[in-house]
Amino acid sequence: MKVVKERTIEGNTYFIRAFPAFAAANLAGELASLITPAIGSVISLLGGKSESDNLFDMDAEKAAPLLADALSRFDGDTVERMIKKLLIKQGNISVQQPTDTEAQLLTEELADELFCGDVMNMFVLAYEVIQANFPDIFRKVQNLFGNRAEDLREMLPTLANTEL
16 A cells, blocks of 8 residues: 655654555544534634634644544543554554654554653544545535534633523
8 A cells, every 4th residue: 555645743754554445434434423523512613714724624733632622522442442443453554763764564562652641643643644544524524514613602602601
């Protein structure tokens, strides 16, 4: 499989390859089931007034915390399972560290070494994998909600003052 995307994070270069077709279909379904409800909970963060100014066009460093926040609404086992499926299960990512002469397959052990103490970079990489394999998934999910960020921003002060 050819490299679809190359990304450097904290000095390490990651080579992301496309998922096999059936694995991609499986992951697309899982991502949609996780992302759709999560988007509803963070839709006020989706972006600005125009279609091109939104979360789905953001740089990974800006989008990853929002993705991490969305995933935080799920139990740890669900998040861990999805991150493992995205990053290691299919063997679709290799990494070359600055001191290495060749890239090596990203394994669970290597991921533990690379991301221990800096889990946000793992979310950045997961976002990059999603973008490389499912470039339209976020936009299609956004279309389910429409570009309602501005409406919600206007409503938030009112909602914050409403007692339940």
